[in-house]
Amino acid sequence: MGNCAFAVQDYAQAELFYSRALNIEATHREALYNMTILFLSNNETAKARFYYEQLKKLYPADRTLQQLATYFPSYQPGVDR
Numbered sequence: 001m002g003n004c005a006f007a008v009q010d011y012a013q014a015e016l017f018y019s020r021a022l023n024i025e026a027t028h029r030e031a032l033y034n035m036t037i038l039f040l041s042n043n044e045t046a047k048a049r050f051y052y053e054q055l056k057k058l059y060p061a062d063r064t065l066q067q068l069a070t071y072f073p074s075y076q077p078g079v080d081r
Contacts, residue, residue, distance in 0.1 A: 002034060006041075014038055027058050033068075040071055 002017030015038055021031035032055045039048035052068055059065070 002031075006034070006038060011038060011042055029055070029059055029062070032058070033064055036068060045071075 002014045002021070005011075005013035005017060015035070018031045018035050018038065021028050022035070025031075032051050036048050036051040036055065039045070039051065049072060052065075052072060055062065055068070056065055
């Protein structure tokens, strides 16, 4: 449902569905990835970085991290760009 909402640019609804998935399973890889993409799409870099860091911690060998890393090339904690 979150992906459907995202597809029609209903970002608030998408966030709600992704958040619900994470409330059920805090380590849900797709929900963490989708939250990262959602916040990147809305130029909310700090929030996107939070979910990206969760992905890195939980799934360090995941190939999607390499793609997402391009959005955080010079990541420094406490600095939002």
